[in-house]
Amino acid sequence: MEYASCSTCLLKSKAVKSLGENELHILGQGCVQTVFKKGETIIKQGALSSNIIYLQTGLVKLMIDGSHRTQILRMKKAPCYLGLPTTMGDKINHYSAVALKKTTACFVDINVFKELLKISPEFSYEIIVELCKNELEQFNRYVRLVQNQIYGRLATNLLYFSNEIYLSDEFKLPLNRTELADLVCTSRETISRQLTELAEEKIIDIDGKHLRIVNKSLLEEISKKG
Amino acid sequence: MEYASCSTCLLKSKAVKSLGENELHILGQGCVQTVFKKGETIIKQGALSSNIIYLQTGLVKLMIDGSHRTQILRMKKAPCYLGLPTTMGDKINHYSAVALKKTTACFVDINVFKELLKISPEFSYEIIVELCKNELEQFNRYVRLVQNQIYGRLATNLLYFSNEIYLSDEFKLPLNRTELADLVCTSRETISRQLTELAEEKIIDIDGKHLRIVNKSLLEEISKKG
DNA sequence: AAAAAGGTGTGATTAATATCACAAAATCCA
DNA sequence: TGGATTTTGTGATATTAATCACACCTTTTT
Incomplete structure (x- = not known):
C-alpha cells in the first residue's frame, strides 16, 4: 500500500x-x-x-x-x-x-x-493543543530567562532538563559547557563558576556531564526569584 | 435571535x-x-x-x-x-x-x-495560523531579549511597537518609563539613559511619550547585534 | 492657588558579568 | 601508549547595568 x-x-x-x-x-x-x-x-x-x-x-x-x-x-x-x-x-x-x-x-x-x-x-484539535502547550511552556521559560540573572537562568534551564526532557532528578547533560552557555545566553566561564556555586550550596551534585538535583525546591526558588 | x-x-x-x-x-x-x-x-x-x-x-x-x-x-x-x-x-x-x-x-x-x-x-485553520504567527513573532522577540544587552533590547521593543502595533515610524508610546522598563526588563533609570543615548545618536526623536524613528535600519542593526 | 503625588532625568557608587589569559584535565587518535 | 586536541576551571581586569540619592517637572487634589 x-x-x-x-x-x-x-x-x-x-x-x-x-x-x-x-x-x-x-x-x-x-x-x-x-x-x-x-x-x-x-x-x-x-x-x-x-x-x-x-x-x-x-x-x-x-x-x-x-x-x-x-x-x-x-x-x-x-x-x-x-x-x-x-x-x-x-x-x-x-x-x-x-x-x-x-x-x-x-x-x-x-x-x-x-x-x-x-x-x-x-487531528487539528491535537495540533492546536500541542501548539498551545508548547507556546505556554516556552513562554514561561523565556520570561524567566529575560528577567533573571545568570544564576536564576541556569536554575531555570536545569529544571527544564529535569522536568521537560529527562523526567528525572538525575541525568547526563546533553550539552557541554559552551553549549550550556549558549542555552543560558552567557559565557562558558560564567557557567562553569555558577555550576560550581550551585554544587557548593549543595543544590546540585555535578561530575562532568553527570548531574543530580539534590535540593529541587531550592532550585525552583532560585529559578523564580532570580 | x-x-x-x-x-x-x-x-x-x-x-x-x-x-x-x-x-x-x-x-x-x-x-x-x-x-x-x-x-x-x-x-x-x-x-x-x-x-x-x-x-x-x-x-x-x-x-x-x-x-x-x-x-x-x-x-x-x-x-x-x-x-x-x-x-x-x-x-x-x-x-x-x-x-x-x-x-x-x-x-x-x-x-x-x-x-x-x-x-x-x-475556523480551526484560522486559529492554528494565528497561533503559529503569534508564537513565531513572540519567539523571535524573546530570543533577542535574552541574548541582547539593554540597548539592543530597547531597540527590539521600539521596533516591535513600530512594526507590530502602530504600523508607523511615528507614534505615542502607550507606556510610561517605568512600564517601558518592565517591558525591557531593566530599571527606569537605565531606560531613561538609553532613550537619551538613542536620541543623541540621531536614531530616534523623543519628546515625552511622542516618539519618531529617524534611522530605522540602524535601529534594526542594534536590535540584531546587541 | 497651594499642596501633594507621581513621573522623569542624572550623578555617584556598587554589584554582576564579560573578557582575557593561562593552566589543568579529559578525550581523541595514530 | 603518548602526543595532539578539545574541554574545563580559575584568577585578574574591564564593562555593563542596578541601586541609591536627589532635583526638577507635571498632574492631580483640595
Whole structure:
C-alpha cells in the first residue's frame, strides 16, 4: 500500500489513529521517513521549508545562529511535531534542528498536512493543543530567562532538563559547557563558576556531564526569584 | 435571535463568516460581549479561565506579576484572540490583560469553542495560523531579549511597537518609563539613559511619550547585534 | 492657588558579568 | 601508549547595568 511508510511513522499519534483509509492514503503520498545520526542536521536555519516534521524517536536541539552569538533555544523530545509555526508562517526556517542522539523523523508535506486538518477535526484539535502547550511552556521559560540573572537562568534551564526532557532528578547533560552557555545566553566561564556555586550550596551534585538535583525546591526558588 | 451578540462580535473574523446558522446558534449561546475602559483588567493572572476571548476593538497589555518584579510581556491589538494557550493548557491564566484604551472583548466559552473547531475546518485553520504567527513573532522577540544587552533590547521593543502595533515610524508610546522598563526588563533609570543615548545618536526623536524613528535600519542593526 | 503625588532625568557608587589569559584535565587518535 | 586536541576551571581586569540619592517637572487634589 502506498501509505505504508506513513502508517509506520504517524500511527503513534493518537489523532491519526482516527483517520480512515482514505485519509491515510492522502497522508502516505506526502510522507517520507528518515533516520538521523547524532550530530546531523534535520532542519537548517534560513532554508525554505514545505514540510511539517513528525519526530518519532530521539532528541534534538533547536538553535539559532545569530549575527553575534549562537543560541540554543530548547530541546524537543519525540514524539512531537517540528516546524509547525515556521511552515504555517513565512515558510523559512528560523532555527536549525540538530540530533542529540539517533533520531527518526517523518517529513509530511504542508499541503497534505492542511488537507488532513480539514478532513479530521480530531487531528487539528491535537495540533492546536500541542501548539498551545508548547507556546505556554516556552513562554514561561523565556520570561524567566529575560528577567533573571545568570544564576536564576541556569536554575531555570536545569529544571527544564529535569522536568521537560529527562523526567528525572538525575541525568547526563546533553550539552557541554559552551553549549550550556549558549542555552543560558552567557559565557562558558560564567557557567562553569555558577555550576560550581550551585554544587557548593549543595543544590546540585555535578561530575562532568553527570548531574543530580539534590535540593529541587531550592532550585525552583532560585529559578523564580532570580 | 439568540446569537445576536455573537454575530455582532465574531462576524469580523473571516472564518466565522463561513459558519452556517446552526453553528452561529451554538456560538451565540456561549458568547458574552463586554466593553472595558482604559486601565481596566480583562484577564486576571492566577484566575481560573474557561473562556477564549476575542478582542473586537482596542489595545491591551499582557503582564505577569512575578515574585520579584512585574513584567510586561507584549501588546495585543484587535482583532485577535486572547487566552488560547492558557485555556487549552492548564486552565489558569498565566498573565493579566489590561486595556490600554477603550476595548471591546467577546468571551467565548471554551466548550463552545471546541465544538466550533470540530464543525468548521476553516475556523480551526484560522486559529492554528494565528497561533503559529503569534508564537513565531513572540519567539523571535524573546530570543533577542535574552541574548541582547539593554540597548539592543530597547531597540527590539521600539521596533516591535513600530512594526507590530502602530504600523508607523511615528507614534505615542502607550507606556510610561517605568512600564517601558518592565517591558525591557531593566530599571527606569537605565531606560531613561538609553532613550537619551538613542536620541543623541540621531536614531530616534523623543519628546515625552511622542516618539519618531529617524534611522530605522540602524535601529534594526542594534536590535540584531546587541 | 497651594499642596501633594507621581513621573522623569542624572550623578555617584556598587554589584554582576564579560573578557582575557593561562593552566589543568579529559578525550581523541595514530 | 603518548602526543595532539578539545574541554574545563580559575584568577585578574574591564564593562555593563542596578541601586541609591536627589532635583526638577507635571498632574492631580483640595
